Amino acid sequence: MNIGLDLGSRFVKAVFFQKGEMVEQRYYDTLEFYRHYGRKVNDNLVIDDKALGWPAYNKVVSTGYGRNLLQVQGGQVIPELRAHTEGAKYQTGLQDFTLLDLGGQDSKVIKVQKGRMVDFRTNDKCAASSGRYLENMALVLGMKVEDLSSCHSYPVTLSSTCAVFGESELIGRIIEGHSLESLAAGVNETIVKRVEPMLRELYSTTVIFTGGVAYNKAIRSMLEQSLDVKVIVPKYPQLNGAIGCATYIGT
Amino acid sequence: MGITTTIPAEIVYAAGWRPIDLNNIFIAGENPSQAVDKAEQAGFPRNICGWIKGLYTTLLESPEIEQVIAVTQGDCSNTHALMETWQCAGRTVIPFAYPYDGDYDLLKLQMEKLIKALNTDWDSVYLWKQKLDRIRAKAHKLDQLTWEKGTIDGKTNHLALVGCSDFNGDPDSYDLYLDELLASSEGQEQKGSVRLGYVGVPPITLDFYDYVKEQGGQIVFNEVQRQFAMPFDEQDVVKQYQKYTYPYSIFHRLQDMECEIKRRKIDGIIHYTQSFCFRQIEDLILRQKLDVPLLTLEGDRPGLLDARSRMRLDAFIDMLSY
Numbered sequence: 001m002n003i004g005l006d007l008g009s010r011f012v013k014a015v016f017f018q019k020g021e022m023v024e025q026r027y028y029d030t031l032e033f034y035r036h037y038g039r040k041v042n043d044n045l046v047i048d049d050k051a052l053g054w055p056a057y058n059k060v061v062s063t064g065y066g067r068n069l070l071q072v073q074g075g076q077v078i079p080e081l082r083a084h085t086e087g088a089k090y091q092t093g094l095q096d097f098t099l100l101d102l103g104g105q106d107s108k109v110i111k112v113q114k115g116r117m118v119d120f121r122t123n124d125k126c127a128a129s130s131g132r133y134l135e136n137m138a139l140v141l142g143m144k145v146e147d148l149s150s151c152h153s154y155p156v157t158l159s160s161t162c163a164v165f166g167e168s169e170l171i172g173r174i175i176e177g178h179s180l181e182s183l184a185a186g187v188n189e190t191i192v193k194r195v196e197p198m199l200r201e202l203y204s205t206t207v208i209f210t211g212g213v214a215y216n217k218a219i220r221s222m223l224e225q226s227l228d229v230k231v232i233v234p235k236y237p238q239l240n241g242a243i244g245c246a247t248y249i250g251t
Numbered sequence: 252m253g254i255t256t257t258i259p260a261e262i263v264y265a266a267g268w269r270p271i272d273l274n275n276i277f278i279a280g281e282n283p284s285q286a287v288d289k290a291e292q293a294g295f296p297r298n299i300c301g302w303i304k305g306l307y308t309t310l311l312e313s314p315e316i317e318q319v320i321a322v323t324q325g326d327c328s329n330t331h332a333l334m335e336t337w338q339c340a341g342r343t344v345i346p347f348a349y350p351y352d353g354d355y356d357l358l359k360l361q362m363e364k365l366i367k368a369l370n371t372d373w374d375s376v377y378l379w380k381q382k383l384d385r386i387r388a389k390a391h392k393l394d395q396l397t398w399e400k401g402t403i404d405g406k407t408n409h410l411a412l413v414g415c416s417d418f419n420g421d422p423d424s425y426d427l428y429l430d431e432l433l434a435s436s437e438g439q440e441q442k443g444s445v446r447l448g449y450v451g452v453p454p455i456t457l458d459f460y461d462y463v464k465e466q467g468g469q470i471v472f473n474e475v476q477r478q479f480a481m482p483f484d485e486q487d488v489v490k491q492y493q494k495y496t497y498p499y500s501i502f503h504r505l506q507d508m509e510c511e512i513k514r515r516k517i518d519g520i521i522h523y524t525q526s527f528c529f530r531q532i533e534d535l536i537l538r539q540k541l542d543v544p545l546l547t548l549e550g551d552r553p554g555l556l557d558a559r560s561r562m563r564l565d566a567f568i569d570m571l572s573y
Contacts, residue, residue: 065558081566106559117570119544122563 001057004246005072006083006239007033007045007064010104010131010212013242016055022246025239044073061245065106078248080241081110085117087244088208091234098204100195100223101240102213104131107195111202121198131212133163137187140170141180151184152218158186166190188218192226199227207231210240253310253319255333256326257416257479258347259362259492261379263320266369269420271316275413277305278455283553286312293336300525301455301552303329311340318343320365325349325498327528345369349498359489380488386422389429390415390480393436398446398471398515402436405449405470406460412476413453445571446516448472450508450537451523451530455550462556463521468568471515474508501533505540512543519544519571521564526551544571 001023006013012033016024028037037048047060060075063083078086088099095115101108107130110120123130131145138145156178159169173183191213199207207229209220214237224231236243252268254260263270277283283305290304291297310319321334323346334344345368350357366372393411397403403411411432418425444467452475454460463470478497485491496504512520520541524531526549534547546567548560556564 065562079565079569080562082569116573117566120566120570122559 001055002246003054003057003060004083004242004244004248005060005062005064005075006241006245007062008104008241009065009106011238012064013239014054015236015239015242015246016057017246020247022236022243025236025242027238041073046073061248063241063245076248078245081108081117081120083241083244083248084108084210085110085112085244086248087240087242088112088210088234089115090243090247091236091240092208092232094206094208094232096204097206097208097232098199098202098229099208099210100199100214101211102130102191102195102209103211106130107198107211109195109198109202111204119202121202123194130163133166134187134191134213134216136163136167137170138184140167141174141183141187143180143184146215148184148188149216149218151181151188152221153185154179154182155185155189156182158190185218188216189222191216191219192222195223196226199223199229203227203229205229209233210237212238214238253313253316254417255306255319255321255330257495257497258320258322259365259376259488260417261376261383261488262362262365262369262371264379264383264422265366265375266371268369270320270417271313271420272414272417273306273309273313273316273319274302274453275417275419276313277302277309278453278457278553280309283455283457287552298527300327300329300527301550302452302525303327303333305455305553307333307336310337310342318345320345320347322346322498323348324351349492351499353493353499353503355489355493358493362489362492376488380491383418383422384481386418386426386429387415387480387482389426389433391482393429393432394477394480394482396433396436401440401469401471402438403432404460404464405447405473406464407432408470409449409453409460409473409476412473412480415476415480445469445568446471446518447568447571448474448508448512448515448517448520448543449523450474450504450520452525452528454523454548455525455553456556456560457553458555459523459548462561463564463568466565466568467572468564470521472511472517474504474511477511478507501536505537508537508541512541517543519546519567521546521548521567523548523550525549 002017004015012028012030014026015022037052038045060072062072062075063078063080084101097112099110107123111118135145138148156173209231214233220231252263252270253273254270260270286308287301287304290307295304321330321344338344393403397408447468447470449470475497483494496507520543522537538545
């Protein structure tokens with residue numbers, strides 16, 4: 001049994017691989033995880049396997065935001081972008097693509113050629129194109145974040161600069177009387193506008209879309225339309241980094 | 252005599268003053284972060300360069316610095332307002348401007364005005380040039396050891412070259428400091444898996460060089476710091492500051508970068524820019540023109556690298572090493 005662990009900003013994702021196959025996956029709220037199952041000892045993250053109820057394992061490979069803060073004791077750590085690259089290759093079988101990962105707090109665009117990462121961009125100190133942004137905006141609209149997924153028509157124009165000021169801007173639009181669908185489509189379009197320059201810079205005809213935001217079908221179709229690319233969402237978009245870790249063991 | 256960036260140090264020394272680069276005493280001070288806070292409390296906007304804010308406080312808290320030479324063209328236009336706030340606080344400021352196009356006559360005129368303002372003459376300036384050039388030659392040697400032999404690491408290189416803006420106000424001691432570094436370099440060899448170049452203004456983050464080294468990167472080129480040490484054999488002091496690339500157009504700097512990337516066999520470039528700086532726009536030109544992978548790193552306030560910057564450095568070094 002090998003475990004791949006992605007220590008994300010919103011969720012900790014663990015995947016369990018046996019004989020090259022994923023046999024189980026688990027999600028933990030990041031705060032809960034550190035509160036109950038992990039503690040820092042001399043710059044290492046010591047994980048309480050018993051409390052977690054994890055099966056016996058041979059090896060754990062981890063990655064995540066600020067990975068060097070959190071080296072799992074006794075485990076191996078790989079850089080976050082490498083984990084995502086490996087995960088995308090494993091999940092799609094492709095070797096040439098641009099990977100778009102939109103997670104809880106950050107966005108990453110990685111260009112992969114012949115199976116190797118050749119360039120990347122990440123957002124700078126701003127969560128405007130992240131899952132957290134979508135959650136905030138859905139809350140303002142009184143919708144579930146999942147329901148944003150079906151809204152892509154007649155988007156209202158929203159500034160794509162700030163996840164916090166975006167809220168007050170959205171409230172202004174609500175007052176103007178736009179339909180809920182238009183408002184939600186506007187929120188989705190904001191994400192597309194935000195990542196579009198990075199995707200154009202690192203262009204491939206195939207875009208692999210991962211991270212929690214990849215569940216949003218509207219964003220996916222908007223990306224396809226505005227960039228004229230084929231967007232592939234692998235089976236486990238949110239587990240991509242963890243899968244990259246688990247499969248890294250085998251390489 | 253405070254200086255806001257590299258100016259012809261020969262003139263200041265010739266006039267009997269000790270130049271003090273405010274950037275160096277700000278960042279090496281006891282609490283650089285607090286210096287930025289204090290400037291913000293005084294009314295400097297949040298979204299203005301941390302160096303400018305640090306310099307503001309540093310000068311006001313250094314009573315031993317009697318006057319300051321502020322570079323009004325060729326560095327940062329925020330300096331205009333910075334020098335005005337200093338003037339408001341009763342400090343004497345002498346402006347110095349590098350002509351954007353590097354025009355010889357205009358540059359000579361600026362130097363002449365500075366010579367006049369400080370009450371010295373060209374002969375004394377040339378005498379000091381000879382002395383400073385001997386010290387600079389040692390800094391050049393140290394730089395060569397960095398990329399050719401790997402016996403000087405990126406951080407030592409950065410510190411030794413960045414200090415050539417003012418020679419710490421004491422050229423004789425600086426000379427000895429360089430001698431010691433050169434002597435201690437013998438026998439040691441740095442071997443990183445990835446050869447990196449650092450371009451842009453010196454970092455405001457305090458652990459950048461250590462972190463890169465820890466991750467297996469070897470910095471073999473510090474672009475602007477190297478320029479501070481005037482890496483050219485030039486007898487005419489005006490031409491020397493004309494060859495100095497930093498104050499002029501990005502294309503001037505690009506030529507130097509392209510040449511050094513080749514010479515030093517650099518695998519990738521880290522382009523550092525300050526948050527809110529116009530040089531962030533120039534990043535796109537570097538991406539277009541340089542033919543090695545480029546990582547853009549942004550810094551705002553003094554302190555340790557944040558998790559985001561570490562993640563980006565990890566990914567960049569990892570990408571170049573496999």
